[in-house]
Each structure stands twice: as structure tokens, then as C-alpha cells.
Amino acid sequence: MTRPGRPGRHVLVLGGTTEGRRLAGELLAAHPTGLRVTTSLAGRVAAPRLPEAGEVRIGGFGGPAGLADWLREHAVDLLIDATHPFAVRVGANAALAAGETGVPLLALRRPGWTPVPGDRWHPVDSLAEAAGLLPTLGSRILLTTGRLGLAAFAHLAEPWFLVRSVDPPTGPCPPRMGVLTARGPFDLDGERALLREYRIDVLVTKDSGGTATAPKLTAAREVGVPVVIVRRPEPPAGVPTVTDPAEAVARVGALLFDTPR
Numbered sequence: 433m434t435r436p437g438r439p440g441r442h443v444l445v446l447g448g449t450t451e452g453r454r455l456a457g458e459l460l461a462a463h464p465t466g467l468r469v470t471t472s473l474a475g476r477v478a479a480p481r482l483p484e485a486g487e488v489r490i491g492g493f494g495g496p497a498g499l500a501d502w503l504r505e506h507a508v509d510l511l512i513d514a515t516h517p518f519a520v521r522v523g524a525n526a527a528l529a530a531g532e533t534g535v536p537l538l539a540l541r542r543p544g545w546t547p548v549p550g551d552r553w554h555p556v557d558s559l560a561e562a563a564g565l566l567p568t569l570g571s572r573i574l575l576t577t578g579r580l581g582l583a584a585f586a587h588l589a590e591p592w593f594l595v596r597s598v599d600p601p602t603g604p605c606p607p608r609m610g611v612l613t614a615r616g617p618f619d620l621d622g623e624r625a626l627l628r629e630y631r632i633d634v635l636v637t638k639d640s641g642g643t644a645t646a647p648k649l650t651a652a653r654e655v656g657v658p659v660v661i662v663r664r665p666e667p668p669a670g671v672p673t674v675t676d677p678a679e680a681v682a683r684v685g686a687l688l689f690d691t692p693r
């Protein structure tokens with residue numbers, strides 16, 4: 433690919449996470465000149481939190497081929513997949529598009545959570561498996577797995593669910609359900625109060641990792657509430673991965689600026 437007369441290097445960040453949102457600002461602070469950063473959001477959330485710096489585009493690309501076209505048309509030098517660990521399709525698309533175009537790909541994934549003494553975790557591999565366990569565990573369930581997976585719980589007529597999600601749910605839902613629209617970060621006092629107020633006896637969460645939504649795990653541990661935790665899907669193989677934005681900034685510097693063009 434020839435890029436005559438280009439003023440600088442262009443990084444495309446696939447975002448939708450706290451780390452992805454921070455990354456554009458940290459990259460541009462580290463490289464105030466010579467770097468263009470575009471953050472891409474899926475457009476799932478009605479009012480997304482936007483990155484503090486750089487350009488933003490919203491909406492799908494049209495699969496791996498559409499993403500590959502976008503990389504070529506916008507002369508992208510580096511693709512960073514900073515999407516959520518459970519966003520498996522976009523992660524796979526990124527790997528395919530990078531392979532097709534030869535654009536280097538870096539993944540930014542925060543580490544998952546690890547249990548500590550006192551936790552009563554029930555790891556499962558899917559929302560369907562989580563739903564299968566619930567009747568044996570409790571009857572007032574805090575569901576924090578996102579509004580889009582609620583269909584997996586829609587057949588459960590007995591338990592009462594408190595669904596916490598950024599936007600209100602649409603589509604199939606459990607029949608006995610309350611909804612709390614809220615966006616993290618959440619603090620420990622608030623999570624303790626939530627469990628108490630709604631008399632929650634089971635928590636369901638994905639292993640999202642990070643600090644913004646971790647206090648619910650501490651609150652559950654304190655009162656002995658079991659946690660059904662959905663394990664992370666396998667990430668695409670062979671993609672170099674960093675775990676925080678600072679590490680990503682260092683890798684971008686090495687990849688784009690420490691090596692001759």
C-alpha cells in the first residue's frame with residue numbers, strides 16, 4: 433500500500449469498553465503530532481460514552497470484508513481490537529480483516545476476575561448454562577449480563593429477575609422481572625444497598641474483568657450470595673495482546689514510530 437504525502441499514522445480502535453474509550457486520549461497525548469486515531473463504536477447503546485479525543489465513527493462495517501475495505505480506504509496503519517471480551521464476532525472480524533489487508537492487529541483485553549476466599553462462584557460457559565443452574569440456587573436474581581442475552585432466561589417462570597442494563601431490554605424477557613437502567617462504574621456501598629434492597633440471593637455476571645463493575649462481586653461475597661459467572665470465550669488465536677491502555681500506547685509507539693517507514 434503506498435501512502436504518498438500522508439501527514440501521519442492512522443490507528444483504528446475498535447471500542448465499546450472503558451479501556452477502548454481511554455485509549456484514543458492516551459495515544460494522542462503520547463503522540464500529539466503525527467498520529468490520527470479513530471475510535472469505532474458498534475452503536476448498540478443509545479447514548480454511548482465517547483472517547484475524549486480523536487475521531488469517532490459509529491456502526492458496523494459489514495463483516496470482515498467491510499472492515500478490510502475501511503482499513504484500506506482510510507489508510508489505517510494499525511488496528512487495535514479494544515472490544516469487550518464477549519464481543520466475539522467483531523474480534524474474529526478484526527483478525528480476518530487484518531490478515532486480508534496486512535494491517536497489524538493488537539488486542540487490548542483487560543484480565544478476567546479471579547475468585548478469592550469466601551466467593552461462591554459457579555462458573556458456566558454460556559447464558560443458557562447459567563439459566564439452567566438458577567432454579568437450584570435462588571429465587572431473586574440480579575442479572576448483569578446485558579439486555580441482549582435475556583432470551584436465555586425467558587423460559588424461567590419462577591424466579592424474579594432484577595435486570596441491570598444500560599438501555600431498557602427489548603425482545604424476549606423472563607416473565608417476572610424488574611429493570612434498573614444504569615451504567616457503571618458502580619461502587620461498593622451502592623452494590624451492598626442494591627443486594628439488600630431487592631433481597632437478591634443470586635448474582636449472574638459475565639467475567640468482564642476490570643474495576644468498574646467488580647464491587648458487585650465483593651458485595652455478593654460479603655453476604656454469601658452465590659455468583660453464576662460466565663467464562664470468557666476463546667479470543668482469536670495468534671493476536672498479540674496487551675492488558676491495559678498504557679501498555680497499548682507503548683506498543684503503538686514501538687510499532688509505528690520506532691521502526692522506519
Ligand SMILES: NC(=O)c1ccc[n+]([C@@H]2O[C@H](COP(=O)([O-])OP(=O)(O)OC[C@H]3O[C@@H](n4cnc5c(N)ncnc54)[C@H](OP(=O)(O)O)[C@@H]3O)[C@@H](O)[C@H]2O)c1
Pocket residue numbers: 446447448449472473474476490491492493494495496498499514515516518519520521522523525577578638
Ligand atoms: N458483548 C458484551 O457483553 C459487551 C459488553 C460491553 C460492551 N460491549 C461492546 O458492545 C459492542 C457490541 O458488542 P457485541 O457483543 O454485540 O459484538 P459482536 O457480537 O462481536 O459484534 C456484532 C457486530 O457488531 C459490529 N460491531 C461490534 N463492535 C463494533 C465496533 N466497536 N465498531 C463497529 N462495529 C462493531 C460488527 O458489525 P459488522 O460485522 O457489520 O462490522 C459485528 O459483527 C462491542 O463494540 C463491544 O465492545 C459488548
